[in-house]
Amino acid sequence: MSAVRLARGCSRLFLLELEARAEPLCFLLRAEPSAPSCPSSTLALLSAFGSARLFSLLVHGGGRVHRARSHAELVNALSSRLPPECRVLPLTAFLPGVKDSVTRGFFLRDESTSSSSTERVLNELKQSHALTVFSYEREENGGGQYWCQELWGCPTTDTEAGENQRLYVTPVTAPQENPTALHIINSVVFYRLDDAYQVLEECRDIIPESKEVLEIVNQQLEAYRRDIRFPVVVIKGLDATGKTTLTESLQQALGATLLKSPPQCLAAFRQRFDSEPPLIRRAFYALGNYITAAQIARESLQRPVIVDRYWHSTAAYAIATAVSGAVEKLPALGSEIYEWPSDLLQPSLVLLLTVSPRERLRRLQGRGLGQTEEETQLEVNDLFRQKVDEAYKRIQNPACVTVDASPSPDQVLQQVLSLIRNKCHL
């Protein structure tokens, strides 16, 4: 019941993200009712929920891999099993400034006429997952009106003395540092080989393919160096912006080696890791970048190297997926989440191909190939596309040079060759 103890410590913040609001609602819990330290929008909002039954759910126990998988299972279970009148909102609990303190959960606003089906689902989920469920109730006290949180569905005898104590929801202003950024570092984007490697180590027993991936990493990185001799040019961009067309032409024009991230040696494992939650999926792609880095180092001793996607692509997709809502919600330019991993080989030049959404869609349709789920999302969700593009642009050291890839393939090639000659003195 560590989640409960933290809640009673009163320093843990609960952040409730609501689609229609630019700012999340933020509250902590106190043993005694007290006046809110900020305009009481949280209380006003809870009151506006009217007669709805309110719950929050936090995953606890087990290691981070187990928690990440539980969270992903719960997303599916809640959306498929709760009655349609029960809305599920993302909830984050964290200690301000503490990187690995973020716990992701859910806030339920249940407006179904009978409480029984929601309660049955919650009881079943508590049996199958290490889950703490809290409920919220309005309380009149000394002329004031308060909202209280207490453990739900837990007979007193089952809990340690006082653990099911009522705690008072106390609205506070959201801290400057958004917990999304805290959560991204080492859970969604990895900044050191060891950190990504460690995640797959922790998956060995539950995902057998992890062992094979780690063996490939060990082999490929045996003599990993980070220095390059000939220029290394990375081409990135959204799907169908023309990366394959351009990189193949550049390979020919420059007599270069063409490499890709993820590398071919991981191709057989992609589908398996694509079905895992972000922690595991992104660690897999991060390791792919280190394998590509080792290949770049070897090849660049002999000739220029062109790379079709690299760390920028891994990070930008991961960040855009982790940050819900508008582009403005992305951590600001200069945030450490956009910093290049210190142990990853740096390319000489990074080019970002951009085309208008309409032209990109035309190219996607013209190609008529199947699309991954994320690509489909890009197509239907312009907001997500904007976030990926913006994240690409915010990544620093090395930052990218934007190339307008709308002209004909040959014009794009000439434009890029001239950039490479200028910047890499080829």
Ligand SMILES: Nc1ncnc2c1ncn2[C@@H]1O[C@H](COP(=O)(O)OP(=O)(O)OP(=O)(O)O)[C@@H](O)[C@H]1O
């Ligand atoms: N400059 C261009 N002008 C018009 N069409 C182009 C141009 N470059 C590429 N295309 C066409 O757009 C489609 C997508 O191109 P391509 O496969 O090179 O994109 P991509 O970025 O590599 O996509 P993916 O990331 O999915 O592999 C192809 O049908 C290609 O022929």
Ligand SMILES: Nc1ccn([C@@H]2O[C@H](COP(=O)(O)O)[C@@H](O)[C@H]2O)c(=O)n1
């Ligand atoms: N270096 C990379 C490359 C790709 N990804 C992830 O793969 C998905 C798109 O890849 P396609 O080959 O299907 O275009 C996308 O979801 C990225 O998250 C990556 O992480 N790193």
